[in-house]
Every structure is written in C-alpha cells, then in structure tokens.
Amino acid sequence: MHMADALLSPAVGATMWAATAVTTVYCAKKVREENDAARIPLMGVAGAFIFASQMLNFTIPGTGSSGHLGGGLILAILLGPHAAFIVMASVLTVQALFFGDGGLLALGSNIFNLGFFPAFVAYPFIYKPIAGDATSKFRVVSGAIIAAVAALQLGSFAVVLQTLFSGISALPFTAFLALMQPIHLAIGIVEGFVTGAVVFFVSIAQPELLTRTSNRDSVAGLRLRTVIVGLAIAAVVAGGLLSWFASPYSDGLEWSIEKVAGTAELEAPAGVHAALAEFQGLTAVLPDYAFPTDGAQTEEVGAASGSAVDVGTTTSGLVGAGAVLLIAVGAGFALRRRKGGPPADPAAS
DSSP states (O other): OOOOGGGOOHHHHHHHHHHHHHHHHHHHHHHHHHOOGGGHHHHHHHHHHHHHHTTOOEEETTTTEEEOOOOHHHHHHHHOHHHHHHHHHHHHHHHHHHHOOSOSTTHHHHHIIIIIHIIIIIIIIIIHHHHTTSOOHHHHHHHHHHHHHHHHHHHHHHHHHHHHHHOOSOOOHHHHHHHHHHHHHHHHHHHHHHHHHHHHHHHHHOHHHHHHHHTTOOOTTOOOHHHHHHHHHHHHHHHHTGGGGOOOSEEHHHHHHHHHHSOSOOOOOSTHHHHHHHHHHHHOSSGGGSOTTOHHHHHHHHHHHTOOOOTHHHHHHHHHHHHHHHHHHHHHHHTOOOTTSOOOOGGGO
C-alpha cells in the first residue's frame, strides 16, 4: 500500500507531509516523556523485522494480486503507539530513499496511512478493549486479528480519499473504492493472522511485555532476550531468504489502479513530481530491492530456484533491515531524557 507520487497533487502531498510531521513531533515528545531506555533495542529489532516482513508479498488466490504485511499494529502492541509511529516512519523512509519503494511526495501519506491508523485508532480502540489485561491468549490473538483488519481498511480508504482530493489521476472514486476495500480486506485477514502469531509468540516468551506496553509502563527489568532474538532471527530469515520467493503479482494498490485505469504505471505530471523522481533516482542505491546491473543473474537464479528474485534481494533485505535498526535505535537514544530531568507524567497524556 505504498503510494506513488503520481497519485498525489503537490497540495495534498504537502498537507499529508505536514500532518505526518506534526504527529512525529507529538510522538517524539511522548517517547521522551516515557524515557524507557530498556525499550530502545526492541524498537530497532522490531523495525528491522517489519522492514523485512514487508518484502514478503503473498499471493491473494484467484485475484492475480498480492499483499504484504503493514506491521503498524505489531509495532504498537510491542512498543506503544508513539514509538510505533516513529519506527514505522523509519521503515518507510528507508524504503523510499534507498530502494525507491513509494514516492517522496507520497512519503508523508504512506507514513500516515500505515502508521497513524494502526497506532492511534486500531490499537487503542479495537485491540486494547478486546485484549483486556492480556492474560487470555485467545483474546490477545483475536484482538490482534480484528484490529489489523480494521487498520488496513482505514489505511486503504485513506489512499482512495487522498487520490480523490488530488484530482490528477483518472481514478473514479466509486470504482477505485470498490476494488481497494475488498482486496485490502483479504490482505488484512492475512496480516491479522500474522499479527496474531507474533503476539502469541510474545505472550509465551514474555507476556509482561504486552501488559506493560498497554499500561505505558517501563519495560526495565524484563527479560526481553527471547523476544529480541526471535524477532532478529525472523528479520534475517525473512529479508535474506524468504524474500526470494515473494509473489510476482502487483500489490493490492497497483492491482486496483490497473483494474480501473488499464495500467498500474500512471504518468506523473512534470515539475515537482519530476524533480522528486530525479532526486529519488539518485538516492535509491538498490532500486526495487535489486542491484541495478544484475538482470542476467536474476534470470539465472530465478530459473534455478523457481523464485522471481534477483541476487540483490538478500543484500537489500539485510542492508535495509540493518539501516532501519540503526535509525530506530538512534532515534530512541536521541529522545532519551538525560538523568536528572523532570519525571514523566503518564497522566499528562
């Protein structure tokens, strides 16, 4: 559900950038108030896991489309909504700058759609009421599934609205919406079960993490090694190996656009769009998660393995996950309040 710049007008793109910037500043303030240094390593590893997981496009049977994990709800459940939004921003920024995944004008929209709705709508108003005190594994997993579906439905609806308000692409609102919502419902169900599986793992490895995160309590003193190591291994396996077997089909957004417009590649206007595309071409060192010159090797490896990958995929997965880990951890340390500062007041939120 990474929007391309061709879907947005500069006015809508700038508005969403502003909304995302305000939300990021707010989240940074809250993370600083919480001052939970023990959670910083988890921010990095969780971000790396989400980056790697987003490379695993899975086929939606009978549609010719695919989907991938959004991951915002997983981050909110593990980190709380404020840290989750910052980590999601790190993931999507790395994808856009280094891999050309999602436009730069659309980056504000992508961060908002994939970060705000899971963290600030689905997590507090759907997951937490269902999961309760997190002592019942059934309720925890059920809440994760339902909330993940709702978050993706809200995010996909936001994409349709932002495209409508931009008015620069020939995508009729009703037809576009009629395709976007059902295909993202199917994707959301898969994401819901993946989210439930991750939460179930955490509920076994360290259930207190779920409770403390829900209550905005510090995780200091908790033994998080099993959770951190488990997510780190999953990130390496997903980004370095399983990404080779990602579905070759267009994702739900591209599939919907193609069904309505006849092509998934919409032509972007000149001016701002062209300038940003040129800049992104300079920063994307591994465009489309591949080495720019490994086409021949791609065909050879793909034929041998039965996968639609290139030899840059593993490098992209590992380097990207590592970059997100460093940025998320760096953000956590940068926002850590120095000793002697005023104590955090959870009630102030």
